[in-house]
Amino acid sequence: MGLRMGLFSKNKKNAEIMAIRLGKDGLYSASVRFSSGGLPVLEFLSFYPKAEQAWPVLLERLARETPAKQKQCLLQLNANDYQWFAMDALNVPADELKNSLVWRLKELIDYPIESASFDVLTVPGDIQNGGRNQSLIAIVIANQQLSLQQNLFADAKLPLSVIDVPEMAQRNLSVRLEVEGRGLAMLSFDVHGGLLTVTYGGELYLSRRLDITSTDLGTQDIRERDASFERISLELQRSLDHFDRQHNYITTAKLVVSPLGEVATLLQQYLASNMYLPVEIMDLAQIVNLEKIPELKSAERQGAFLSIIGAALRQEASAT
Template sequence: MKWLKRTTHDHGLAVLTAFCPGSAVALRLEQAGSKFRVASFVLHEVPVATADVLGRLADEAGLRKSPLIALLPPDSYQVLMLESPTVPEDELRSAVRWKLKDMLDYHIDDAVFDLLKVPGGGGARLSYLYAVTVPAQAVRELIALYRASGLGLEVIDVDETAQRHIAARLEPPGYAVGLLHVHGERGLLTFTFEGELVLARRIDLRGVPQDEVAERVVLEVQRSVDYFDRQFHALPMSRLYLAPMADGEELYRQLHENLSLPVERLDLGLIFDFNSHADLQRPATQAQVFHALGAAMREWAGS
C-alpha cells in the first residue's frame, strides 16, 4: 500500500473514492497531448459507501481490474506543519514521531503518518515539513472495505496532495501559486512551488450563514497570504486561482477587491478534456470531484 509519496511506478492508476456526504466517484485519466482526457467517469449519490456500492461503481466505470486510489475523508486525518528536525535523513521519521506524540489526541502507536518536505527557497531561515497523520484503524477499515469489494486499492491519498497536482500545472517557472477550492462547508487553500506543497490551510465553513461565506473565506485567505509572505518571502507569488464552484461570482469579486495579488478563475478545461462527459463541464460537478481529478493526476505528477 502506497501513501502520499509519488513514485516512478504509479502507472495505470484510477480513482474510486467516496465523498462526504453522500456521493462516490470513479474516474480514470489518459494523457492526450498537453491535456488529460477523462476516459472513464461515473458519479453517484450514495447514502453509504459499502463494499457492494464500490464494486458496482467500479464495474460501471470499467475499473474492476485497475489499481485504485482512494482519498481519505478530510475529518479522518491531520496535516501538521513542523520545523524539520536537524537529524540525519535515516533518523528523520523517529525524530518526527517524537514530536508528534504530544500533538495528537490519540496514541502515537495508533497513528500512521507520512512526511512531505516543504520547499523554502534560498532565503529561508528554517526548513519545514508536513506530517500527515491518520489513526491506523481508519486506514485498516478503508483497506478492508476495498478488499471486501474485490478491488485493488493501491494508493491512499489526501485532498492537499491531490490539489497540489492540479496547482503544479499552473505554476510559471520560478513562481509559487495559490489555489483555493470551496465546496459545501469546506474550503482548502494551498500554495505550491515547483510542484511541491508549501502551505495548506483548511477553511471550516460549518455553521457560517450563506451570505457570510465569501467574507469568511476572504479573511482566511488574507491571513494565509500574509503568513506565506512572512515565512516564505524568498518564494515570489504569481497569483491566486479560484477553483470552479457552483456560484462563485461573489467570492471572486471579494477576492479580487481585497487581495494584493492577482486573482484568476481556474478553467479546468485548460488542463482536462471533458468532451466525452457533459456533466463534467458543469462547474458544480467540477467542484464536487475536484480532488478526485487531482488524485488521478498522480501518475504524471512531476512530469
C-alpha cells in the same frame, strides 16, 4: 513505521490509476490518460449517491460497472480521516527522520502513537539558498481507520495501491497552472469544506482548511453568503500574509478560485476588491481534456469533481 502502503508511494511506471473517494454525499471516481503531447484526457468519471447505501454495496457496484479492477486504485481520504501537521524541520539524518517524528507526534495526537501510521513530506524551503526555511508536513491516520478502508477495498476485490489526501490532489491541479518562477495560490470548495493551498516549483508549500462548504456559498440568503465571503477574505489575508513573511523569496502570481458556477464570479469580485493578488476562476479545461465527459461543461459539476480529478492526475505529478 510509516503507512503500510506508503501514503505517497510512487506508482508503477505507466500503471493507470482509478482515484476513488468515499465522500460525505457518495462515492466519487475518476481516471485520466496521459499522452506525450497535449493535456491529460479525462477518460472516466462517476458518482454513486450515498443515500441509504452501505459502502460495500457501492464499492461492489464500482468494481462491477467500471474499469477499476483493471487499474491501480487510489483512495483519497476525507479531511476527518487523518490529521495534518505542519512543523519545523528536524536536524537529523534522513534515515532517522521518521523515528524522530514519533516523539514529536506523540505530543500532538490524542491516542497512542503505536496505534497510528504516518507519512512525512518535506517542504523544500528556499531552493536558491541551500534549502533555508525547509519544513515538514506529517500526515497521521489511526491504524483502525486505515484498516477499515483497506478492508472495504479488499472485500470488493479492488486493488488498493495508494492512499492520498485532498491537499495533494489540489497540488496536482495547481502545479499545472503555475507561472514559472512564481507561486500560485488556489482556493477550492466542496461539500466537505474549503481548502487553500500555495504551490511553488511543483511543490506544496502551504495548506489551510476552511470550515465553509460549497453548500454554504450556494445559499440564497445574501447576508449569510456575504458573511462567508468576509470570513474567506480574512482567512486568505491572514494565511497569505503569514506565507509571505515565512517565504519572502516566493512571489505569488495569483489566486485561482475553483469553479462553482455563478457564486464563483461573486466571490472572485469580492476577493479581488479586498486583496493585492489578481483573482481568477479556474477553468478545468485548461488542465484536463474534458471532451469525453460532456457533463463537465457545467462549472458546478467541475467544482464537485475537482478534487477526485486532481487525485487522478497524481500519476504524472511528482510523487513524494
